[in-house]
Amino acid sequence: MNLDEYRTLFVVATLVLSLIAASPALSVVVPFRSGSEEFSELWLLGPTHMAEGYPFGVTIGEKEQIFVGVGNHMGRSAYYVVYLKLRNQTQAAPDSATSTPSSLAPLYEFRTFVADGDIWESPVAFSFVEASGFGDLFTVKKMSVNDVVFPVDSISVWDSENNGFFYQLFFELWIYDEASMSFRYHDRFVGIWLNVTVS
Amino acid sequence: MEVMSVSKLFSVLLIFSAFAASVIMSEASGAYGEDVVALAVEEAEAAVVSAYEAVLDAEQAGAKVSGLLARLNVAGEYLSDAHIQHRLGDFENATYFANLCDETAEEVRNEANELKNEAHGLRVTDLVVRMTGSIIGVVIIVFLSFLVWRAFRRRYHKRVLEMKPEVISGES
Numbered sequence: 001m002n003l004d005e006y007r008t009l010f011v012v013a014t015l016v017l018s019l020i021a022a023s024p025a026l027s028v029v030v031p032f033r034s035g036s037e038e039f040s041e042l043w044l045l046g047p048t049h050m051a052e053g054y055p056f057g058v059t060i061g062e063k064e065q066i067f068v069g070v071g072n073h074m075g076r077s078a079y080y081v082v083y084l085k086l087r088n089q090t091q092a093a094p095d096s097a098t099s100t101p102s103s104l105a106p107l108y109e110f111r112t113f114v115a116d117g118d119i120w121e122s123p124v125a126f127s128f129v130e131a132s133g134f135g136d137l138f139t140v141k142k143m144s145v146n147d148v149v150f151p152v153d154s155i156s157v158w159d160s161e162n163n164g165f166f167y168q169l170f171f172e173l174w175i176y177d178e179a180s181m182s183f184r185y186h187d188r189f190v191g192i193w194l195n196v197t198v199s
Numbered sequence: 200m201e202v203m204s205v206s207k208l209f210s211v212l213l214i215f216s217a218f219a220a221s222v223i224m225s226e227a228s229g230a231y232g233e234d235v236v237a238l239a240v241e242e243a244e245a246a247v248v249s250a251y252e253a254v255l256d257a258e259q260a261g262a263k264v265s266g267l268l269a270r271l272n273v274a275g276e277y278l279s280d281a282h283i284q285h286r287l288g289d290f291e292n293a294t295y296f297a298n299l300c301d302e303t304a305e306e307v308r309n310e311a312n313e314l315k316n317e318a319h320g321l322r323v324t325d326l327v328v329r330m331t332g333s334i335i336g337v338v339i340i341v342f343l344s345f346l347v348w349r350a351f352r353r354r355y356h357k358r359v360l361e362m363k364p365e366v367i368s369g370e371s
Contacts, residue, residue: 003355007348014344021336024329077258077268079251079275109282111275113251113268120272148283178252 040078041071041119042173042188058194060131063144066192068171069121072114079176081183084108084124084145087168088156094172094189101172101185107152108145126169133198138165140196156196164195236290236297240281243297246304247274253311262318267311274303 019026045067046053055064072078083106087093094101112120129149130142136158143152156165170191174183250271258264277300284293 003352006351006355010344010348010351014341017340017344018337021340022333025333028326028329077251077255077264079248105286109279111247111279113254113271113275115265115268148287150287176248176251178255181248 036073036075038074040074040080040173040175040186040188041069042082042171042186042190043069043071044171044190044192045069045121054192056193056195058128058196060128060196060198063125063127065123065125067121068110068124068190069119070112070114070173071119072116074175075116077113077115080110080112080114080120080186081174081176082110082112083172083174084110085170085172086140086143086152086154087170088154089159089166090157091154093168093170093191094185096187096189099185099187101174101189102170106172107143107150108148128196131196131198133165138196140167162195165197167194167196168192169194233290236285236293239294239297239301240278240285243278243281243300243304246301246308247271247278250274250304250308250311253308253315257311257315257318260315260318261322262311262314264311264314267307267314270303270307274300274307277303 043051044054045051047055047065049067054066058064068082068084070080070082072080083101085102085104085106087102087104091104092102108124110122112122114120123146125144125146127144128140128142129144131138131140133139138156138158140152140154140156143150154167156167158164159166168191170189173186173188175186176182177184254264254267254271257267277296281293281296281300284290284296
């Protein structure tokens with residue numbers, strides 16, 4: 001190695017060491033993006049707090065319990081609303097292809113603020129309080145969610161293929177969007193089908 | 200005559216009290232009228248959003264906001280209850296929960312603003328420390344490198360000058 005080559009080596013080493021020494025200040029000036037995808041999770045767990053044993057055959061007055069949860073991976077704290085809705089076989093469900101929520105009015109709602117990387121969970125105790133059946137038609141008149149009774153008036157037609165009157169209890173995830181200053185559907189929903197019988 | 204005036208006075212008092220009672224009743228029902236309740240819920244919603252934005256600002260400023268989020272969740276529960284009771288037509292409870300939500304959200308917003316200011320002050324101090332440390336570090340590295348380079352160059356020249364040319368005699 002001649003002297004010029006040694007000089008280049010010294011300059012490069014000095015530059016590298018200088019960059020390391022300047023890194024605390026550079027980290028403030030230069031924004032380092034993590035590059036990870038921003039998303040949220042929505043889940044349902046059964047009565048034993050596991051992904052099993054979900055209620056299916058439900059009789060009027062029988063109390064059931066499930067758990068709904070939200071996970072935040074948005075890179076900041078987020079403000080969510082989880083809407084609980086009930087529909088029969090023909091009513092509109094949320095559409096994942098077009099990212100649109102169900103047009104049905106919510107029965108119950110949960111509002112929660114979740115820190116980035118954190119989760120939120122809540123028990124959901126529900127029962128069908130009042131219903132009537134006549135021939136091929138079944139009407140759920142009242143439903144209780146977390147001890148609040150709601151008028152429902154939802155009619156289900158006998159499903160001869162699956163032998164039952166079916167309703168879907170589902171949850172939609174909405175997120176507060178600071179840019180538009182309103183909630184928008186976050187393209188996540190989970191639900192369970194219930195075969196409701198009078199006794 | 201006297202009996203007549205007493206009965207007249209009684210009638211006037213009766214009419215007046217009936218009128219007063221109707222006014223009081225209408226005001227009482229108006230206190231939980233649908234428009235009033237809708238406005239209370241709307242205000243509570245705005246208060247929660249405002250508190251949430253203040254918490255986000257504090258978080259961006261580097262403050263720890265887990266405690267604030269926990270309290271914001273309480274405000275969120277009150278707001279959910281207010282919405283649910285409003286939908287069910289229980290205006291009294293809807294107003295009650297909306298007011299509770301409003302108070303809680305206001306407290307959170309004020310604390311978030313204080314935390315944001317504190318975090319901002321700490322961030323400025325941190326920035327000054329980082330900048331000063333980095334500048335001093337770079338100056339020391341450049342200076343030491345220059346000293347090391349000078350010493351190295353001197354030693355290099357000395358070594359080159361001390362080299363004795365070897366004479367290789369060719370024997371034929």
